[in-house]
Amino acid sequence: MNNNQTVKQQTGKSSPMQLLLHVIQGALIGLGAVLPGISGGVLSVIFGIYKPVMELLSNPFANFKTHVPRLIPYLIGGAVGFLGVANVLAFFLEKYPDPSVCLFVGLIAGMLPSLFREAGEQGRSKGSFISLIVCMIFIFVLLTALNYASVQITPNFFWYLFCGFCLALSVIAPGMSFSTLLMPLGLYTPFVDGIGHLDFSILIPGGIGALVTVICFAKAINALFDHYYSIAFHGIIGIVIAATVMIIPFSSFMTAGTAVVNGICLVAGVVIALLLDRFNSRVEVG
Numbered sequence: 001m002n003n004n005q006t007v008k009q010q011t012g013k014s015s016p017m018q019l020l021l022h023v024i025q026g027a028l029i030g031l032g033a034v035l036p037g038i039s040g041g042v043l044s045v046i047f048g049i050y051k052p053v054m055e056l057l058s059n060p061f062a063n064f065k066t067h068v069p070r071l072i073p074y075l076i077g078g079a080v081g082f083l084g085v086a087n088v089l090a091f092f093l094e095k096y097p098d099p100s101v102c103l104f105v106g107l108i109a110g111m112l113p114s115l116f117r118e119a120g121e122q123g124r125s126k127g128s129f130i131s132l133i134v135c136m137i138f139i140f141v142l143l144t145a146l147n148y149a150s151v152q153i154t155p156n157f158f159w160y161l162f163c164g165f166c167l168a169l170s171v172i173a174p175g176m177s178f179s180t181l182l183m184p185l186g187l188y189t190p191f192v193d194g195i196g197h198l199d200f201s202i203l204i205p206g207g208i209g210a211l212v213t214v215i216c217f218a219k220a221i222n223a224l225f226d227h228y229y230s231i232a233f234h235g236i237i238g239i240v241i242a243a244t245v246m247i248i249p250f251s252s253f254m255t256a257g258t259a260v261v262n263g264i265c266l267v268a269g270v271v272i273a274l275l276l277d278r279f280n281s282r283v284e285v286g
Contacts, residue, residue, distance in 0.1 A: 026077020106269020164209025
């Protein structure tokens with residue numbers, strides 16, 4: 001996989017429109033990282049930066065010069081989305097949770113065609129579709145089990161290590177939202193509050209857990225893409241589908257009024273995603 005060449009080509013000449021698009025995409029990834037049920041990793045795959053991010057994490061010294069320049073606009077956008085726009089959307093998520101989630105579901109659903117094209121760049125095999133189905137079923141079972149296992153635990157050093165593991169996993173394993181993993185265990189609120197208040201008793205174990213996870217898993221996942229690109233990418237599509245379906249607020253579609261509003265938001269998300277994909281294609285070609 002000649003990703004270094006690809007990254008060099010993409011970082012060589014970037015038009016203002018390309019930079020603006022990448023900042024917007026980074027902002028959406030930042031939003032996905034903080035909103036419950038949404039995976040920033042999924043959006044990084046959809047926007048085509050998952051592979052370079054994984055390459056940078058798995059071998060930062062070798063890939064720093066070739067990868068960081070391309071990722072800077074995404075990092076800027078991510079910071080804006082995480083710290084700025086996220087507060088606005090978090091307000092809507094709190095006041096209008098179901099329509100907001102439906103909008104994001106539509107966004108992800110609308111990006112699936114481009115994701116499927118990306119997965120088939122090096123061809124498809126029976127193993128590719130088997131990977132998609134197996135990963136989809138696994139995530140369905142895992143998230144369903146977490147939703148039903150509403151076990152409250154007492155946070156401590158070792159549980160915050162686990163929180164760091166989940167946070168890093170949500171970055172390197174698209175579809176795995178750390179909020180989805182932590183909320184059923186009652187760890188999401190104290191962990192996020194600890195980060196927001198710079199509580200080092202939470203930051204230190206969380207950081208250790210995240211660092212160990214990246215060190216242990218980043219190279220393995222990157223190697224998986226190098227040797228089994230199609231199978232790995234189709235597996236990610238399965239994860240994306242399952243994780244997206246699991247956050248759909250089905251109960252809110254039971255009444256006519258909310259069903260109409262949620263349906264409009266869902267369609268709007270799909271349309272926005274398709275327009276963004278078309279815009280992305282035109283900018284990249286240009």
